Amino acid sequence: MTAVIEARGLAKSYGATRALDGVSFSVQPGRIVGLIGPNGAGKTTALKSILGLIHFEGELQVLGLDPRTHRDQLMREVCFMADVAVLPRWLRVRNALDYCQGVHPRFDRAIAEAFLAKTDIRMASRVRELSKGMVTQLHLALIMAIDARLLVLDEPTIGLDLLYRRRFYDTLLHDYFDKDRTILLTTHQVEEVENLFTDIIFINHGQVALAASVEELGERYQQLTTSTEAAPRARALKPFYERELFGRVAMLFEGRSKAELGALGELRTPSIADLFVAKVQGSATT
Amino acid sequence: MNTIFADNDGAPRPAAPLPAAKPLTQTLLTLVRRELWEYRGLWLAPLIMAALVALAALIGHFDFDLAHAQNDKLRMLLTPQGRSGITTVVQWVVTVPLFVMAAFVLSYYLLDTLHAERQDRSILFWKSLPVSDALTVVSKLLTGLVVVPLGVFLLAIATQLVFSVIIALRVATGTAPDLLSWSFVSWLQLEIVTLLELSVAMLWYAPIAALCLLMSVGLRRPVLWAIAAPILLPILEWIAFRTHYVSSFLRYRTIGIWHVLVQGLNINPQTMADRPLSSALLSQLNFAAAFTNIDLWLGVLAAAAMVYATVRIRRYRDDT
Numbered sequence A: 001m002t003a004v005i006e007a008r009g010l011a012k013s014y015g016a017t018r019a020l021d022g023v024s025f026s027v028q029p030g031r032i033v034g035l036i037g038p039n040g041a042g043k044t045t046a047l048k049s050i051l052g053l054i055h056f057e058g059e060l061q062v063l064g065l066d067p068r069t070h071r072d073q074l075m076r077e078v079c080f081m082a083d084v085a086v087l088p089r090w091l092r093v094r095n096a097l098d099y100c101q102g103v104h105p106r107f108d109r110a111i112a113e114a115f116l117a118k119t120d121i122r123m124a125s126r127v128r129e130l131s132k133g134m135v136t137q138l139h140l141a142l143i144m145a146i147d148a149r150l151l152v153l154d155e156p157t158i159g160l161d162l163l164y165r166r167r168f169y170d171t172l173l174h175d176y177f178d179k180d181r182t183i184l185l186t187t188h189q190v191e192e193v194e195n196l197f198t199d200i201i202f203i204n205h206g207q208v209a210l211a212a213s214v215e216e217l218g219e220r221y222q223q224l225t226t227s228t229e230a231a232p233r234a235r236a237l238k239p240f241y242e243r244e245l246f247g248r249v250a251m252l253f254e255g256r257s258k259a260e261l262g263a264l265g266e267l268r269t270p271s272i273a274d275l276f277v278a279k280v281q282g283s284a285t286t
Numbered sequence B: 001m002n003t004i005f006a007d008n009d010g011a012p013r014p015a016a017p018l019p020a021a022k023p024l025t026q027t028l029l030t031l032v033r034r035e036l037w038e039y040r041g042l043w044l045a046p047l048i049m050a051a052l053v054a055l056a057a058l059i060g061h062f063d064f065d066l067a068h069a070q071n072d073k074l075r076m077l078l079t080p081q082g083r084s085g086i087t088t089v090v091q092w093v094v095t096v097p098l099f100v101m102a103a104f105v106l107s108y109y110l111l112d113t114l115h116a117e118r119q120d121r122s123i124l125f126w127k128s129l130p131v132s133d134a135l136t137v138v139s140k141l142l143t144g145l146v147v148v149p150l151g152v153f154l155l156a157i158a159t160q161l162v163f164s165v166i167i168a169l170r171v172a173t174g175t176a177p178d179l180l181s182w183s184f185v186s187w188l189q190l191e192i193v194t195l196l197e198l199s200v201a202m203l204w205y206a207p208i209a210a211l212c213l214l215m216s217v218g219l220r221r222p223v224l225w226a227i228a229a230p231i232l233l234p235i236l237e238w239i240a241f242r243t244h245y246v247s248s249f250l251r252y253r254t255i256g257i258w259h260v261l262v263q264g265l266n267i268n269p270q271t272m273a274d275r276p277l278s279s280a281l282l283s284q285l286n287f288a289a290a291f292t293n294i295d296l297w298l299g300v301l302a303a304a305a306m307v308y309a310t311v312r313i314r315r316y317r318d319d320t
Helices: A043-050 A093-103 A109-117 A132-144 A162-176 A214-220 A231-235 A258-262 A272-285 B024-038 B041-059 B072-076 B080-119 B133-172 B184-204 B206-218 B222-241 B245-262 B269-274 B277-284 B287-291 B294-315
Strands: A005-014 A017-027 A032-036 A057-062 A078-081 A150-154 A182-186 A199-204 A207-213 A221-227 A241-245 A248-254 A266-268
Touching: A005 A043, A017 A043, A017 A057, A017 A199, A017 A207, A032 A043, A032 A272, A043 A057, A043 A150, A043 A182, A078 A132, A093 A109, A093 A132, A093 B024, A109 A132, A132 A162, A199 A214, A199 A272, A207 A214, A207 A272, A214 A221, A214 A272, A221 A231, A221 A258, A231 A248, A241 A272, A248 A272, A258 A266, B024 B041, B024 B080, B024 B133, B041 B080, B041 B133, B080 B133, B080 B184, B080 B206, B080 B222, B080 B277, B133 B184, B133 B206, B133 B294, B184 B206, B184 B245, B184 B277, B184 B287, B184 B294, B206 B222, B206 B245, B206 B294, B222 B245, B245 B287, B245 B294
Parallel strands: A032 A182, A032 A199, A078 A150, A150 A182
Antiparallel strands: A005 A017, A005 A057, A199 A207, A221 A248, A221 A266, A241 A248
């Protein structure tokens, strides 16, 4: 299977800051990949590299093309949506459709119009007259109408209320996503979308802290909840993260069998949010 | 484009061929329309100017009494050649405010356009669509240097028409003196002169337009620099070296070509009696010298280099 994104040793510095420090990962087609990291970890830099918006060191192929030299060709098959503020405020809804129709070979105006008809957005409105949620809907309408193979979303729902956020991800999952399409998504609100992901990439201090499919996570990581008395025995098995809650201790283990841990307490697959906190905090303290 | 990777063993290849791009003309047309959506002043300002010219024709006060003209020169204006000359001058004067206004809005447009898209972060949207940086920059240059000037030229013709109709109505009602005599040949001759001048201007001002785009893509405050630099640089030069090279260079690059154009122009009442002004202008203005001027073409070369630099800089410009 040909990877949609293949990155090897991506590096990018802003002055003395190394935003990306030898990042390698690959993204397979038909996956929904979460690129997760704390602020300043290098998420947006990685996305901008993939989209050909910035220069970088290292090897990177997106749909077989180098984004540094082939951004315009690449964008025939890649869609990108940053947070709501990037649609120009002076643009009319009708003209946004005109523009995409005029420059994009895979834009189907009828789809965008049908999508917009289900919203309160009027064709004659300017972006500046729309609410934040409506601007996101407009951008989503444009993206839905483009038959792309890779969709890159950078904090797409930042600043939206819960209803808009829920509707946004529902549309994405049910009306947009299929096995030929790939979605790469960064977000702060991990808890809200963690059921969406098929794969996750944790990025911290410009490096990949963890890259795995959700199935692999279930096999590799175990969360053990145990009593304080049993904790020392569990600790001997070298958890990589531990925290106390309500008189009990939760520990995260990597590469331990269920049989080994099962005797010590309750076992479950850790949530992505828990893993993220563990991996990011863990690396911050060591 | 995929051949680049053909000899690179193991490199992933696109599973399906890339969809063909939209036809270039359609993309360019869309990009130019986009510019006119964003910078409505590009067509609104000349339109307002045209309306003002029409208004001036409507309410202007003409204060001379032809019936009792004593002055010899004034009487000469009433000969057929004199009327034709006045008409040509009026035809020219009507268009000047339109082009002057266009020059102002175009300068602002070219300085602002690549800066504004970074400031409002819309560059992230434009760059998410399959339009190359080269095509984007070329579309902006095309809008500023060709589309809008030609549009203003057409608007100027419409304005002349409206102007002459209003004046004719006022002559008929006796509220304006009967000075004009329109002839199709004279009219056409001056339109040809204007179009040739416009072509000279497009080539001569190409480096200034390209410099504006370069400043727009490269500087944080391009408009401020464009105002401050031509004032401060000559002053600094004078303080440092007591010379005036910068200011004379700037002056040359602004109006130099018009000196070339008017070389050998000899228009006085005597020659005007022999042939219409429009015909004299067409034959005497030195377009051959202007179009073969070496500095004009060096400027075009410099413009091409600056456009190339603008494209290269925009390639790695994001919203920061």
